[in-house]
Amino acid sequence: MLTPPFILHRPRSVEEACSIAADLASAGRPFDWVAGGTDLLPNYKWHLNPKGDVISLAHVEGADALETNRVGCMARLHDVATSEVVHPLLAAAAAKVASSLIRRSATVGGNLCLDTRCFWYNQSEDWRRSIEWCHKADCGTGADCRVIPNQNTLCVATYQGDMAAAFMALDAEVELVGPEGERRMPLDEFFELDGMKKNVLMPGEFLLCVHLPDDASTRVGAYHKLRVRETWDFPEAGVAASWIPGDATSLRVASTGLESIPGMHTDVVEAHADWTETEGRKRFSKALQKAIKPVNNTALPPRYRRSMVSVLASRALRAITQED
């Protein structure tokens, strides 16, 4: 299996990165950003939408910042997992990503911008040719979605990043930069419901860092991940929760590994002010389960994954309330 050839650009600064991106765009050359490469390069090897140019963020100065309230896109997950300055919830979530080997390369930015996954899509070129391609990588054929046939408007590939749920539960904001300048938005607005578009990044734009609000450190959080093996596996379901102990309305709950984008469940929280009590917690968990509709494109069946949402949520809520 050969990785298709590409030109690797290695800017040293944000400005240089943006100008390379602008140059490539004006030359009509499609490109990808790469951080740790643990997601992009395997996909390239499988010929999943490879591009002729790749811009590496590895050498961009300051991109690997790792501070209490600011985490750079190039911060390695291993460093996050073992850091004493970041929020314990982030460290816990990072420690659950893939394997120790991968965490050494993988980054926060890469995890947040992780390509969505689907067992009709994450396959070799020969394999996908034999199913006559799919909507996400249709190779110009206009192929149908293989998960839900007869719909080729939306890609339902599953977002299986772990970090997003943890960051969302801590009310994080992301800072994006591009040729048009920079902008900031809450992380839950960063994702866009489509397995192909995935997020709001515009051409030439990339995620530079994640900001946490000042009160994030007062939050107590927990992340529960469902997977068959305790290493390597992407989340089949994941629920992160955090609150400022004593203030039930401060609860934030986010889920991942279940739909095309991670979910922020403000509605469910608002409807269940009594979540700190046993019965309230049960109702909350059931309501969360109802709010999520996974499809059949990962290792475990969707009905089961959905049922596990309430178990994971219930455990996460129990975990964060037990500490006070």
Place this chain on the structure above:
Amino acid sequence: MSGGYRQQPGGAGGETRKDGKRVAGKLRFKPPGAGGSRPVSTPRDLDRIPESVGGNEPQPAGHHVHDRLRTGTIVGLPTALVDANAKVTGQAWYGDDVRLANEVIGRILRSPHHYARIRSIDTSAAEAMPGVVAIATGEDAPKTFGVLPVTKDEHAMAVEKVRHVGDLVACVAAVDEATAMEALGAIVVEYEELDPEFDPRKGLEDVDEPIHWRGKYHVGRTNVQKRVHQAFGDRSNIENAAASSRRAWRFEGVHHGFTEPHAVVAHWDANGRLQLYTPQQVPHYTHRALATVLDVPMHQINVIRTFVGGGFGGKSDPFPHEMCAAILARKCGRPVRITFDREEVYWINRGRHPSYIEVKLDADEDGRVAGLDVDALIDGGAFASFGHVTSYYNGVLATAPYELGSFHYTGARVWTNKPASGAMRGHGAVNTRCAVEVGLDDIAEQLAVDPIDLRLANLLPPHSRTISGFRITSNGMREALRRVREESGWDEKFRNMPLGKGIGIGCGFFISGSGLPIHWDPNRFPHATVHIQVDMDGGVTVHTGAADIGQGSTTAVAQVVSEVLALPLDMIHVRSHESDTSPVDLGSYSSRVTFMNCNAAIRAAMEIRESLLNAAWDMLGYHPSTLVMVDRRIVYKHDPSIGVSYLQALHKAQEDKGALIARGAYRSPPMGGVHKGAAAGLAPAYSFSAYVAEVDVDVETGLVKCTRVWAAHDCGKALNPLAVEGQIIGSCHMGLGQVLSERMVYGRTGHLQNANLLQYQIPSVHEMPHVTPIIVESSDPEGPFGAKEAGEGPLLPILPAVCNAVYDAVGVRPSSLPLTPDVVWTAIQKRMKSERVEDPLELKPPRLTHGPLQEKLAARGGEHQIRDRARQRTEDTSPYVNGVLFGFDPTRPIDEQLEGWAVIDDPDPESMAEMGYAGRAWLKQEQRHMEDGA
């Protein structure tokens, strides 16, 4: 002895002439005792000499015919594998490490369709591409091959039809991989798609276009490749069953998951001989198949087995890509290298058959196993591979270790349009064993007895015969059960732990070497041959065809030679890579290597030993019967100060003939019955094992974590305890994969959805329990120093042990594997519904109050223990056949004693079809009978 040792006798210092020149032939040798890693000869270690020959090594299982060959050198000593250094330093050369000058790269064009007729292949555009040096298609090699001579149904590349996605269509050799890939894209193939079949159950129905056609032996117009039936025993025993367990299982296909993908290098040398490098378990089959497909005599082919990065049965077929490389190399005149992607590894597959297995167990009021009925429908995929054998193994390997009142087995293997299933560690025995052992657990529950006591009261003794006529020799089953019960704390834990924590038992039984060499009559040619050559330097070169696939066969062969000749292991050099120099050998499958090759090696070493002892006799004047081999010395038994060094004796022995050459062979003794399929499952010895597994089940999510395993395996005699323990722990890992997470997922469209190591979920180190390996030594009378296999049998018990532990933990018995969390969760939900429980944490784990039978079984087990000990130590040599427990006289044929006791060769299709899917294969007639009727 001072002053060193000379090749020829003569005065001290007589090796130089007066003019200072050396006298011809008077070479100086290093002092006696030199050679090997230790400078000085060490005295015999009596702790490793068996008691029967005057040593201190205890022999609870009795003495052994090889005891007198023991020198205390290395047998029984934990020994690092002799090829370990090469592997850990990266010097081992695996398939893809072979780099020949001027090589080109081969790639294979594979079918995008499940099932299609090839209308045309146009390679002209690809041929015209610069850098492409050769292209081949099915037309270049139309002859069929297959691992079994009776089912040759494979081609190097598809001829006429492609039979699964990934089936080989054409191949290209080019200057580099990128060019080869590009050329594949330029080959135009026109297909006519045919209706594919993925469900083995539908393979039993007549179709327009069966995947293969067997002519007059074809079963109707179905996709049934092989059907088997065997029935023995007395059915009246099950009429008044006190307990009965019937379960229909579904086992997903699993893959070996070896580290090294298939790779091959083919090169036609300057003399026009084919040199083929391949990581093969069975180089000899490849050798034969290459000769057939390439139309070249076998002596013009040299198969070179590279280091093998894991096999587990998945590298034991001759493979089409091996033919492709040879064909391409012949066409372009340059060495061709083909290395698979992981996906291609899954497409060639040969993993364990996806199976539908129904098992019915009946126990009578005495807690005896009155009936065992097995119906196994196995999904063979697109080719026969080892399937003919697998079809039998799924039943016949369940006929021990328990004494059965009756045994009915129906099996069928069907072709489907999926990658071919084949042999995998525990070949054919694993799935049925799981079903049988879980069934016994169920029976024990119904009878309110302890499942270990139930087993102990129903074991076949050593030196007995199974219901289907297998000859059991040594049998350490009872000892294995006793040890795991004790060490696991079974009696305190079983049915006594809180919800979510469970403990379970499972047993295993496996062949130690298939009794029948597939390609020849065992009476006309031995199973294994070993050559030994000892030249002047004293180093011992051993030639064997045993294929070391990481299991340590090279080390085992070196060890037994080292033991017999009392030489350090580093003086033994095993050469096993080339068919040019290796004697013909069947290779590494059916757990035969230790048993057969080591026996052959011992025989060859005995010949060398005799030459050395005779030479020492000449030199010392003591008869060989009074001489003993100690570390690099031969000494007088009653006064070790009288002796000669190994080199002295060797050179004396070489005086007239030069290097000592010896040869040893192994052939299995005649055995087995005469019924159809009687040879399947026959082995010169059988291994036994018993495991206890402890699990934690998350009752809310269904996640099962195996935390502890006590694994007792009877390997006869651990030649190398380190390797045996490694095999036990490795088997646990592999079996845990099948029981907890591994499966080949075929999706809605029939495609293999997880042909990669991320989604094919092999357990990681986190999932690995703490395994306590327990070695049981039953000293097999025919095994080398008493040894039997330890490579496959240890896999079997882990599956049922975990299943039974899950039941102990949460009271559910899912009957499909793997027990992924969703499967267990669904079973828990079902139990909650039936018991109207809202919260899974409120479920009650199963509990046991012993019934009246318990005491009776314990007493019977106790009696049998005394019986077995006497038989094991051959203090009692009376015959014993399956059926004695049911009141038969073992000295008279059973069918004379009871009318109902029968060997049924002529099945009744209607009643078989009631049992399960495989039985329905018998409702159809073979073409030849259909023509008769027409």
